[in-house]
Amino acid sequence: MMFPDLPNTLAVKGVQFKILGQVFPVLRHDVLGPLSNASLAAAMLRQAPEGAPADALQQRCQRLSDDVSAMLEEGVGTVRGLEQWLSDDGAVAAAADLLQECRKLVFSQLLLSRRTIRWPEQIAPAELPRFSSRYLALAWLLSLISELAADAELELDASEPGVWRARLPQYAADSAAQPPVITPREVELLAAAAGWRMERQDRCWSLYLPTHLTTGELLP
The missing domain is CATH 1.10.287 (Helix Hairpins)
Structure with a gap:
């Protein structure tokens, strides 16, 4: 788009x-x-x-x-x-807190669509701008959910500093299904605006955090 x-x-x-x-x-x-x-x-x-x-x-x-x-x-x-x-107040959020909030916000979409997400058990710490990062993470997840077939599971991995990965199952959504709410192009648009980078492969979508925001130790 x-x-x-x-x-x-x-x-x-x-x-x-x-x-x-x-x-x-x-x-x-x-x-x-x-x-x-x-x-x-x-x-x-x-x-x-x-x-x-x-x-x-x-x-x-x-x-x-x-x-x-x-x-x-x-x-x-x-x-x-x-x-x-509605407006950016300059607040920051820990990566773990932001993903936990997204988990709550996409729960109904997952329930209604009969899809699931395996959320990461370990999250590399990073302090992220809350406004832009929350919208980007939600766009990423909503677009990925549209790629899943019914009853399929998406696996998230945030254990590596500086990158979040989403691994798609072998079988994708039916091409005749409804168009996605958020397209991959729109995710890329938000990523670029926020200083992130999205990389798409066949069964893995990666979000690369801005390098100056990453730290080191893993959080459970």
Whole structure:
């Protein structure tokens, strides 16, 4: 897929919004969960048990009130966290944390498509720019999922410093299946914009991290 008439930055933003559309149901659930729980606790505050001692009622009200406050704070924090998907605040993330977040965000795609990923047991440490790296990692994974046949498994390897590898099984997805949500060309676009490099072989896609971001020891 080519972008002959668009500035590179707009093309990158377009791909990022496509990715955000794919993971938004998960983000929405993260926001609504604490708020729904807070609403339930608030309703319980209005339904005091009949015949309970005054001290017990006071303790119950205080406990539920504290729960409501904590859940509302959690919900507000999650809403504020959504801003990090729309603009780059300069935050960094450890490679292991970023892959763990991606694991959560692509879970529903894997479940619905009857595909699986074998996540790496060891991850070479690296501190990555969270905004661009998260979008790139998700683009890489979403594009790879489209390459898998139903019930197939993708194997990820992040044990080698400076490179993440995805090994595809022998059998690819049916060519008559729906077009991929994210194309390999779009992954390459995000990689180049973020200073990474993607290399595709028949059954192995490799993402090479920017050299100045890699360190050394493996993390479990």
